[in-house]
Amino acid sequence: MKTILLIEDDTALRENTAELLELENYTVFTAPNGRVGIEIAKKQLPDIIVCDIMMPEVDGYGVLEAVSLEPSTTQIPFIFLSAKTEHKEIRKGMDLGADDYLTKPFEEFELLSAIESRLAKAEILSKMSDSASKKKENEGDVHNLNELKNLFDDTGIIKSFKKGETIYREGAHSNNIYLILDGIVKSHKMEESGKELITALHKPDDFLGFTSFADNFPYQETATAVEEVQLAGISKLVLKNILGRNQNVSLELMNVLTENISEIKEQLLQMAYSSVRKKTAQTILQFTRIMNTKPNEAIRISRSDLASVAGIATESLIRTLSEFKKNGLIEIEGRNIKILQLKALEDME
Secondary structure: OOEEEEEOOOHHHHHHHHHHHHHOOOEEEEEOOHHHHHHHHHHHOOOEEEEEOOOOOOOHHHHHHHHHHOOOOOOOOEEEEEOOOOHHHHHHHHHOOOOEEEEOOOOHHHHHHHHHHHHHHHHHHHHHHHHHHHHOOOHHHOOOHHHHHHHHHHHOEEEEEOOOOEEEOOOOEOOEEEEEEEOOEEEEEEOOOOOEEEEEEEOOOOEEOOOOOOOOOEOOOEEEEOOOEEEEEEEHHHHHHHHHHOHHHHHHHHHHHHHHHHHHHHHHHHHHHOOHHHHHHHHHHHHHHHOOOOOOOOEEOOHHHHHHHHOOOHHHHHHHHHHHHHOOOEEEEOOEEEEOOHHHHHOOO
16 A cells, blocks of 8 residues: 655645545555655655645644655655745755645646656666666666766656757756657856856767766856757766766766867857857857758757857847848748858858
């Protein structure tokens, strides 16, 4: 019989919800506040936790952080239950690692459906983990970078994001490393003036999310899907163990990260010293390479993203694109940009 820990300071709601869950053949532990909830979670190790946000002593965010840091409870699925419906509160909960979010008042079937789906997912992941463990007695069997990427693909947690959706935000805890399976991702920061600066573009087969191997070290920038994206993620702890046992893999990965740093430096130099025309041309070519665009095929990209990568004002970029179009270097239709004279853009001064 599956066990549920329900943490809720509203006595009536806590008792009614517990009764509902018990009628569905769950064993239910209850707690009136976050402090008691953390103690019960560590002692009982429930199969899933359903937790309110606004509570005395320790709020829901504090509970999630506490169970995430404890090895014995870190894998327990976590559902937030709260009357807060503001987007920023929902986003905060998901950024901290919550699996789902239900708002009060909720229908019985909504709660039961959320619990059943999260328990099913946890069981599937557990079986996958067991299968992977049997297939490889230890993680030291990874001998090169290609095998490391295969490990991501075979055993990583797959996540999908729609165009424009945030993958992670600057300041959020970075406990996972990702491999991009499909789609383009932009890393970006917000300047004090409110202007977005794209720091890097990532394509399929690129790693994403490297910060520090220290637990819960915050992301230094935000990552957003430029188009529909699919990622495979594994924990930093797993990757750290692999690299610790395989010097060759560590060196190959170091080379990749070094190349990434060199590309970023080159982009910064271009932003600092190149003309607006050259910045625009090089940025179009960069997006074409990253998006693996074929000859005579248009790229579809927002003007703000182009300007952000180039490091120029959107108005300046639009004027330059109009100039390129007038001179027959590119063709523009809506957001689509098609290169007509590749050599001319490459030689732009």
